[in-house]
Each structure stands twice: as structure tokens, then as C-alpha cells.
Amino acid sequence: MLIENGWNITELEGGELDWWASEMWLIESVWSPIGATAYITFLFDPMDAKEVWDVAASSKKLENRRDTASNFYLNIKSSGWKKELPEFIKSVSELRNL
Numbered sequence: 001m002l003i004e005n006g007w008n009i010t011e012l013e014g015g016e017l018d019w020w021a022s023e024m025w026l027i028e029s030v031w032s033p034i035g036a037t038a039y040i041t042f043l044f045d046p047m048d049a050k051e052v053w054d055v056a057a058s059s060k061k062l063e064n065r066r067d068t069a070s071n072f073y074l075n076i077k078s079s080g081w082k083k084e085l086p087e088f089i090k091s092v093s094e095l096r097n098l
Contacts (some may be wrong), residue, residue, distance in 0.1 A: 001089045002040070006031030020044055020065040022052045029096050038095040045077070053077040057091060059098040071095070 002009065011026035022042040029036040041062050045053040056062060057072040072091035074084055 001085065002027060002092065005089050005093055007038075007092070010037075018064070019049055020046070021062070024061065026061075027092075031096070033096055036096040038092060040092070051077075055088070057088065057095060059095050 006029055007027040008030055009025050010028045013024040013026075014022065017024060020043060022044055024042075025040040027038050027040060029038075039056075039058045039061050041056045041058065042052045043054040043056055043065065045051045046065070053075060055074045055076060057074075058067070059071065060067075071094075072088060074081060074088040078084075
């Protein structure tokens, strides 16, 4: 859905991240304003550091699990995450203007 909404994934980080993050994506807007960037971070469950449970969208790279730069979350462990995904993508799009 990111690509369908004007984003390209330009960088992928994994493996060398802290325990709380599975992957971190740098995304770049191909829609206006072209070149705007944001981050998508896949957060591990703090009770089971092997399962991703949240996806965070932020205007800046997260420095820790509770970093306030993260503006939007999608809990993918909840049964309603598919219904919440369009709203999450809409929130990601708002990061273009920050």
C-alpha cells in the first residue's frame, strides 16, 4: 500500500538494529512534495522479542522503542489491523508535510 500511495522504499535496515526493532525502512515520496522522507519501523513485542507486534511511522529515525518522533502506530497483532491499515497509510502520507 505504500507504493500505491506514492512512496518508494529507499533503504532497509535489519540485523544490526537494537533488540526492539526488527526492520527499519526509509521511504521517500514520489508524490508532492517529491523527495520527502519518513521511516517505517517494525517493533518487536517486548514480551517476546521474536515477534513483530507494532509498525511505527515517523518523520525521523527512531532512536529507541519509546521515541516520541513516532507519530503513528499500527498494532499488527490485533485482529482488526487490516481494517486499520488504510488509516495508518493515510497517517504516513501526513508525514510528507512535516
